[in-house]
Amino acid sequence: MIRANRTSSLQSNESGLTKTAMPTITLPDGSQRSFDAPMTPLDLASDIGPGLAKAALGARVDGVLVGMDHFIESDAEVALITPPRGKDPCGDDALWLIRHSAAHVMAEAVQTMYPNAMLVYGPPVENGFYYDIALPEGQSISSDEFERLESHMNEIIKADRPFTRCDHDLSSGLERLHGEGSKYKIDNAQRAIDGGADTLSWYATGTPGEHWDDLCGGPHVPSTGRIGAAKIMSVAASYWHGDANSDHLTRLYGTAFPDKKRLAAHLEQLEEARKRDHRVIGRKLGLFKIDEMVGQGLVLWTPAGAIVRQELQDFISTQLTRQGYQQVFTPHIGKLDLFRTSGHFPYYQDSQYPPIVDPDAMSVLVEEGCTCGDLSNKLRAGDVDGYLLKPMNCPMHIRIFDSEPRSYRDLPVRLAEFGTVYRYEQSGELGGMLRVRGFTQDDAHLFCTESQLQDEISGCLELVQIIFQTLGIESFDIRVGLRDSDSTKYVGEAANWDRAEAACTAAADGLGTEWKAEPGEAAFYGPKIDFIVKDAIGRSWQLGTVQVDYNLPERFDLSYVGSDNAAHRPVMVHRAPFGSMERFIGFLIEHFAGAFPAWLAPEQVRVLPVSEKSSEYAESVHAALRASGRRVTLDDSNERLQARIRIAAEQRIPYLLIVGPRDAEAGTVSVRARGIEKDLGAAALEDFVEALNDEVTTRSHGGLADRLFQVGQMPPEDLSSSPDRRFT
Ligand SMILES: [Zn+2]
Numbered sequence: 179m180i181r182a183n184r185t186s187s188l189q190s191n192e193s194g195l196t197k198t199a200m201p202t203i204t205l206p207d208g209s210q211r212s213f214d215a216p217m218t219p220l221d222l223a224s225d226i227g228p229g230l231a232k233a234a235l236g237a238r239v240d241g242v243l244v245g246m247d248h249f250i251e252s253d254a255e256v257a258l259i260t261p262p263r264g265k266d267p268c269g270d271d272a273l274w275l276i277r278h279s280a281a282h283v284m285a286e287a288v289q290t291m292y293p294n295a296m297l298v299y300g301p302p303v304e305n306g307f308y309y310d311i312a313l314p315e316g317q318s319i320s321s322d323e324f325e326r327l328e329s330h331m332n333e334i335i336k337a338d339r340p341f342t343r344c345d346h347d348l349s350s351g352l353e354r355l356h357g358e359g360s361k362y363k364i365d366n367a368q369r370a371i372d373g374g375a376d377t378l379s380w381y382a383t384g385t386p387g388e389h390w391d392d393l394c395g396g397p398h399v400p401s402t403g404r405i406g407a408a409k410i411m412s413v414a415a416s417y418w419h420g421d422a423n424s425d426h427l428t429r430l431y432g433t434a435f436p437d438k439k440r441l442a443a444h445l446e447q448l449e450e451a452r453k454r455d456h457r458v459i460g461r462k463l464g465l466f467k468i469d470e471m472v473g474q475g476l477v478l479w480t481p482a483g484a485i486v487r488q489e490l491q492d493f494i495s496t497q498l499t500r501q502g503y504q505q506v507f508t509p510h511i512g513k514l515d516l517f518r519t520s521g522h523f524p525y526y527q528d529s530q531y532p533p534i535v536d537p538d539a540m541s542v543l544v545e546e547g548c549t550c551g552d553l554s555n556k557l558r559a560g561d562v563d564g565y566l567l568k569p570m571n572c573p574m575h576i577r578i579f580d581s582e583p584r585s586y587r588d589l590p591v592r593l594a595e596f597g598t599v600y601r602y603e604q605s606g607e608l609g610g611m612l613r614v615r616g617f618t619q620d621d622a623h624l625f626c627t628e629s630q631l632q633d634e635i636s637g638c639l640e641l642v643q644i645i646f647q648t649l650g651i652e653s654f655d656i657r658v659g660l661r662d663s664d665s666t667k668y669v670g671e672a673a674n675w676d677r678a679e680a681a682c683t684a685a686a687d688g689l690g691t692e693w694k695a696e697p698g699e700a701a702f703y704g705p706k707i708d709f710i711v712k713d714a715i716g717r718s719w720q721l722g723t724v725q726v727d728y729n730l731p732e733r734f735d736l737s738y739v740g741s742d743n744a745a746h747r748p749v750m751v752h753r754a755p756f757g758s759m760e761r762f763i764g765f766l767i768e769h770f771a772g773a774f775p776a777w778l779a780p781e782q783v784r785v786l787p788v789s790e791k792s793s794e795y796a797e798s799v800h801a802a803l804r805a806s807g808r809r810v811t812l813d814d815s816n817e818r819l820q821a822r823i824r825i826a827a828e829q830r831i832p833y834l835l836i837v838g839p840r841d842a843e844a845g846t847v848s849v850r851a852r853g854i855e856k857d858l859g860a861a862a863l864e865d866f867v868e869a870l871n872d873e874v875t876t877r878s879h880g881g882l883a884d885r886l887f888q889v890g891q892m893p894p895e896d897l898s899s900s901p902d903r904r905f906t
């Protein structure tokens with residue numbers, strides 16, 4: 179039995195249960211429309227207006243994503259999905275429909291060019307879609323073929339053929355699949371059947387039987403023309419079911435957008451992101467290294483990167499001192515008992531390096547003939563002494579807090595440490611500085627009274643604001659994680675939670691920037707605030723967090739003596755607003771595209787004599803800058819001046835001083851600022867030294883040029899957005 183152009187919801191009716199379906203549809207704005215027969219989202223759109231009927235791509239019916247031809251037989255809430263207009267952002271549903279549909283079109287193009295290729299599986303993914311393809315022995319798809327494949331795709335899109343559904347009952351569907359002989363599609367069908375499907379459906383790009391089709395449950399956009407703009411992005415190897423021992427497949431990645439403009443903007447952003455990749459820039463500027471011999475996910479900070487990190491830490495430390503924090507240092511390992519008390523062991527064992535067994539205990543165990551399995555059990559049970567590479571700094575800060583009696587007059591106690599922690603991330607997840615196995619948190623723990631909580635949280639947010647402002651990060655948003663209605667899973671008293679949540683939201687309010695409440699996102703031990711920053715090209719980065727904690731003070735039985743002379747439990751706040759130095763600097767590298775402001779730049783200024791004749795003067799300029807504390811180099815190599823300027827530009831050095839015989843005579847330097855291809859002008863050497871020192875100590879962006887040459891403030895985005903183009 180074959181039925182065309184029907185969706186499965188109708189089948190329940192055909193089993194004999196007829197009812198007079200007169201659905202009332204509730205729209206997102208609460209308004210209602212009634213129909214005197216089963217209808218589709220297309221009927222609904224037409225009822226509202228012909229423009230909408232033409233524009234809509236699909237719908238959500240009671241929350242389920244469906245195509246415009248989906249039958250609605252009973253009352254439902256329906257939201258129509260339309261493509262974005264003008265500069266409106268494109269919704270996830272519209273992108274899903276477009277990309278899923280584009281995957282069909284790409285598959286059709288592949289089978290047109292490679293008639294014996296078998297299709298395996300092709301879902302939408304973040305930023306696009308892919309399709310896994312089994313090519314016959316000896317055939318392959320390389321990027322050389324993309325253009326031809328895309329021209330086939332564009333033909334299909336241009337033809338604007340309708341996506342037409344065709345249902346088979348299970349036996350005729352399977353019969354068809356066996357006839358076609360694709361084990362991959364039979365496997366897909368079997369999975370659908372195991373998941374409860376009672377029919378198998380194909381979608382044709384056009385008329386079933388006449389045009390190409392593919393086994394699929396839908397939904398799609400109404401017709402191929404609605405895909406807008408599609409592009410094949412890359413090709414990679416993959417395995418059937420992701421199993422390296424199974425069939426080797428070819429994975430073709432593509433992307434699609436509602437219109438060409440959005441596709442072009444996406445491609446431009448990808449190109450910009452590629453140029454800013456912190457792994458690429460990190461290598462080019464010698465900022466860090468990940469060395470297989472040292473270990474995966476373990477970052478070596480090379481001298482240039484160490485400067486950036488140290489400057490940033492110094493800056494944060496200055497702010498912490500102003501806010502009354504006290505700096506502490508704690509060891510990299512601690513006894514298992516400590517982490518058992520905190521709950522980090524054996525709870526989070528999967529994400530930790532295995533414990534280090536105490537050497538004395540180890541010799542005894544060896545004599546007893548203890549097996550690895552026994553050892554693991556003994557460690558977990560606490561029968562053997564051992565140490566853990568610390569996954570968190572908190573337990574050690576707690577022990578510092580608890581190392582002396584505390585009175586309410588001592589609170590709040592704010593303990594800060596750039597503390598290195600170790601977590602065993604899966605190797606597949608590691609890449610550059612963003613996912614690592616050892617990282618240094620900008621960590622601190624605040625111990626305070628309930629009534630001090632709001633001020634402490636506000637202080638944390640203030641710090642974030644100061645640091646973002648200094649770095650020229652203008653756009654960030656804040657998510658406040660709150661309890662959900664199921665209140666049984668949270669530790670601590672409800673009244674305290676109310677207060678802590680109020681403290682978090684009031685602190686967020688105080689920032690005067692957007693924030694979002696996220697019910698259900700609180701940790702079991704307290705509400706939290708997460709920071710998401712937008713970089714220079716608009717990408718979002720999740721950085722660190724501020725978390726209120728009612729759990730650890732309990733587990734470690736912390737107390738202070740109140741004004742009533744009785745013992746009280748302090749509240750604890752964990753805060754690492756920038757996450758880790760690795761992640762934050764990875765972000766900064768990409769945000770600045772390696773063009774750090776002078777105070778962070780590994781090399782702040784380079785001196786270039788125009789020729790050998792000026793070498794001696796160049797050396798004295800170099801010496802003067804070095805004596806003033808600046809990070810300066812001298813390039814008096816035999817390369818031509820233009821070549822030396824180009825090298826310095828590639829290294830993103832903020833200032834170049836080009837000196838010739840006239841400068842030597844007058845005691846001046848010709849100043850060139852990064853991102854501007856001509857000299858700003860000549861300045862007396864001591865004026866330049868003073869202006870640069872001022873720019874560095876005030877951590878301003880381009881303040882020097884303003885001061886010496888009145889060229890106006892150069893924001894960091896301007897300096898970093900197109901350094902390559904301006905210099906070449
Ligand atoms: Zn499909």
Ligand SMILES: [Zn+2]
Binds near residue numbers: 572752753
């Ligand atoms: Zn902590």
